[in-house]
Amino acid sequence: MANIILLGPPGAGKGTQAKRLVDERGMVQLSTGDMLREAKSSGTAMGNRVAEVMARGELVTDEIVIGLIEEKLGQGAGGGFIFDGFPRTLKQADALGELLARTGQGLDAVIEMQVDDAALVARITGRFTCGNCGEVYHDATRPTKVAGTCDVCGSHDLKRRADDNEDALKTRLMEYYKKTSPLIGYYYAKGQLSSVDGLAEMDAVAAAVASVLDNA
Numbered sequence: 712m713a714n715i716i717l718l719g720p721p722g723a724g725k726g727t728q729a730k731r732l733v734d735e736r737g738m739v740q741l742s743t744g745d746m747l748r749e750a751k752s753s754g755t756a757m758g759n760r761v762a763e764v765m766a767r768g769e770l771v772t773d774e775i776v777i778g779l780i781e782e783k784l785g786q787g788a789g790g791g792f793i794f795d796g797f798p799r800t801l802k803q804a805d806a807l808g809e810l811l812a813r814t815g816q817g818l819d820a821v822i823e824m825q826v827d828d829a830a831l832v833a834r835i836t837g838r839f840t841c842g843n844c845g846e847v848y849h850d851a852t853r854p855t856k857v858a859g860t861c862d863v864c865g866s867h868d869l870k871r872r873a874d875d876n877e878d879a880l881k882t883r884l885m886e887y888y889k890k891t892s893p894l895i896g897y898y899y900a901k902g903q904l905s906s907v908d909g910l911a912e913m914d915a916v917a918a919a920v921a922s923v924l925d926n927a
Contacts, residue, residue: 713738713791713924714816716798718894719824720887721880722835723909724916727847728824729793731917736924737790739783743797746779747771757782777806784814791819799891804898819927821898822920824909828884834910835880842868 715738717725732738750758751765757778764771776797784792798804811818837850843866848855856862859869874883898904907919 712789713819713927714794714811715791715819715924715927716794716821716898717824718821718891718898719909720826720828720831721883722831722838723824723826724913725795725824727913728916728920729795732790732793732920732924738793739790740793740795741780741783741797742795743776746776746783750779773803773806776803777810780807781810781814784810784816798894801893801897804894818903820905820923821894821903822923823895823904823906824916825906826909830910831884832877832880835875836877838875839869839871841866842870 715732717729719725729738729740729742733740747761747765750761752758752762757775760775761771761779764775780794780797794807798807808818833851834849837852838847839850840847841861841864844861844864846861846863847853848869855869859867861867861869874880895904905923907916907923909916911919
């Protein structure tokens, strides 16, 4: 069992590797967006708070997100937890550390997925997914075998994210470097940071991540 954080800019492959860890190690992926959507319709006290805040068009506070994470931690996970999309700031990192200490849990590894910005732009702008099963493709490196048809489920519902274009990606990268990249130094100073090549072949990245976890 291990609790880990995956760090890296948009498109670094965090979601892909998190899915493999869920499938192969029985870990639970704690995605902030998924937790908020789930809480909004849960009918719990915390869920009602989330629904009210979102209905007003306001941003959900760090306090609420930490509360949702605490609920999830209380439910347990045999393989441990993957923190995905949280923390994004140094303040959130402090809050998460305090929560883990308060609940008697630890953070076993922080894995930075290193990428080259130019290569990342090429990777993201060519990406598209199946709207039915979620399979991910790429114009250059992984096109569908039959144009317009998902290899896995046969659906023709192939789509691109609206923000998977060069201008939008550069804006997202700037946001990452301003707010989230300081976490790399933060966890390095704590002796918890490991780095892997996020642009390597998918299985090679998975092997590097597995090596970090097995030695944590």
